[in-house]
Amino acid sequence: MRDFLKQTFATLTGIFLFLTLSAAGLMTLLIAITAASREASSRVEPDSVLTIDLAQEITDASAANNPGQVIGQALAGNSPRNTIALRTVLETLERAAKDDRIAGIYLSGNINSVGLGSGMATLQEVRQALQKFRESGKPILAYDTIGWTEREYYLTSVADQIFLNPTAALEFNGFSMETTFFGGALQKYGVGVQPIRAGKYKSAIEPFTRSTNSPEAREETQKLLSDLWAEFLAATAKSRSLTPQQLQTIADQQGLLLPDQAQAAKLIDKVTHEDEVLAELQGVTGESQDNDSFKQISLSDYARVVELTARRPYSPNEVAVIYAEGEIVSGRGAAGSIGGETLTELLRELRHDDDVKAVVLRVNSPGGSATASSLIAREVLLIKQEKPVVVSMGSYAASGGYQISSYANRIFAAPNTVTGSIGVYGMLTNIKTLANKNGITWDVVKTGRLADSSTIARPRTSEELAISQRVVDRLYDQFLALVAESRPISSTKVAEIAQGRVWSGTSAKGLGLIDELGGLEAAIQSAVDLAELGDDWQLSEYPQTNRFEARIFRRLFRQVDVATVRDPITAELQKLQSDFKTLQLMNDPLGAYSRLPFNPWIR
DSSP, X not given: OHHHHHHHHHHHHHHHHHHHHHHHHHHHHHHHHHHHHHHTGGGOOXXXXXXXXXXXXXXXXXXXXXXXXXXXXXXXTOOOOOEEEHXXXXXXXXHHHHOTTEEEEEEESOOOOSSSTTOHHHHHHHHHHHHHHHHTTOOEEEEESSEEOHHHHHHHTTSSEEEEOTTOEEEESOOOBOOOOOHHHHHHTTOEEEEEEESTTOOTTGGGTOSSOOHHHHHHHHHHHHHHHHHHHHHHHHHTTOOHHHHXXXXXXXXXXXXXXXXXXXXXXXXXXXXXXXXHHHHHHTOOSSSSOOOEEEHHHHHHHHHHHOOOOOOSOEEEEEEEESEEESSSOOTTEEEHHHHHHHHHHHXXXXXXXXXXXXXXXXXXXXXXXXXXXXXXXXXXXXXXXXEEEEEEEETHHHHTTTTSSEEEEXXXXXXXXXXXXXXXXXXXXXXXXXXXXXXXXXXXXXXXXXXXSSOOOHHXXXXXXXXXXXXXXXXXXXXXXXXXXOHHHHHHHOTTOEEEHHHHHHHTSOSEEOOHHHHHXXXXXXXXXXXXXXXXXXXXXXXXXXXXXXXXTOOOOOOOOOSHHHHHHHHHHHHHHHHHTOOOTTSEEEEOSSOOOBO
């Protein structure tokens, strides 16, 4: 005990000394941050080009709202994710169009295809903002030395001039969705999986029980990709003065275009070297061509200028934007996930806050725990009974992500949002064969026939499977009832369009699953209108952190640019890692899940 007290005292003393010595450092850091803020606007030189690196991941919420995640990554030896919030990008581009100091925009780099950030719906909002910038009369230039896929080209096609290096290539072969199936491997190694599900299209269980897509899964995926591809063709064709049919022919007959082929097909404007692009940019800034640079400011740096100079006047009327991004899990959740308890507590707090006049829930989630989704949906309903609540769907708002959206007064989605997937499934695993092959056995003593029904030592009996199926069926029926109650759709129609089927935003609007096609800003304006606030309102974003704290963490753990992974082996390993992370997040107390039948790897 004496040694324990000594160690405890020494630890507390060390902590006290650390905090005392750190106080001076923190004060110095505060002074530096304040000085940097005051000088921010002076960093924008006249006739500067706003540079946008596509490798910077565009997320719904700012990383500053979760400084703990930044610290955790830094302490783990990982480079912090190079992220920027969607609203920051949109506000920055709108301001840049009106700023006489900004002469144009330069797009370059490559998007990381893994993760929920920079999804197609997010990119569509950014693309629209870039189009508005171009309409201001200022030029947009795009260039890459490696090559682009359709995701990058979706953005860069809006540019006035598109350049490719002679060594680059342009992938233009359509969208595909490749599912990894573990059924054969699990069977080979003796791991048994017994599926239970409600909804014939609820195929989330299939990767663990099959080796190929079921006919239903193939049908819904084909329809989804066709909708997303049609929107892509329409947008890019209009920007390049081509027709969707011409682009489809290119995709079917060429697929991967060398720079001269891309130029001949009118997909790009010029094949050129980096020094020649530099000369083009110097022409935009009005500089002489006797140096190796041009006047520029990065998107992140210019965003800080906008943040300092574009704040709305104070108003007691608050419009709260809540970011629900990631897998829905039971409990508190962790960084990158939506904790059922955490989000319901936040929603309840805002419901009781008289200063909050309207709520916008931004959902970017493939779903997850059916129990947690139900709890969150209930809180959304309670808010709706007291003040307007509007949902803005990001790239993914499906299954549980749709469930937590349903009760909103209005639901906005992009044409290429992935939504729907109204269904529930469960997965019962056992390792009996694997264990027995390695000499491991179990012997159970119990006080009831069903006492060991949650064991992984054996398959479930038909009676136990029937019990689990009743749980899933009940949750599915509750999901259907929720949609029928909250949306202007009959119960019969809901049952028909549910079945776990995934829909694009375009199809979802036609079915009545959403109200409007539009982005986050449109959803915010709708909430303002529903609350009848006029111009007397201010925006607050949640989860919220102390602004001073956020800026300190941003300085201490300043995000660094990390090259986008391009080699296919590493990319596939990243996807597998994400698949396994999904399994780790499956913590529903009933073992029931309302989730997309795939991880979002559309390419």
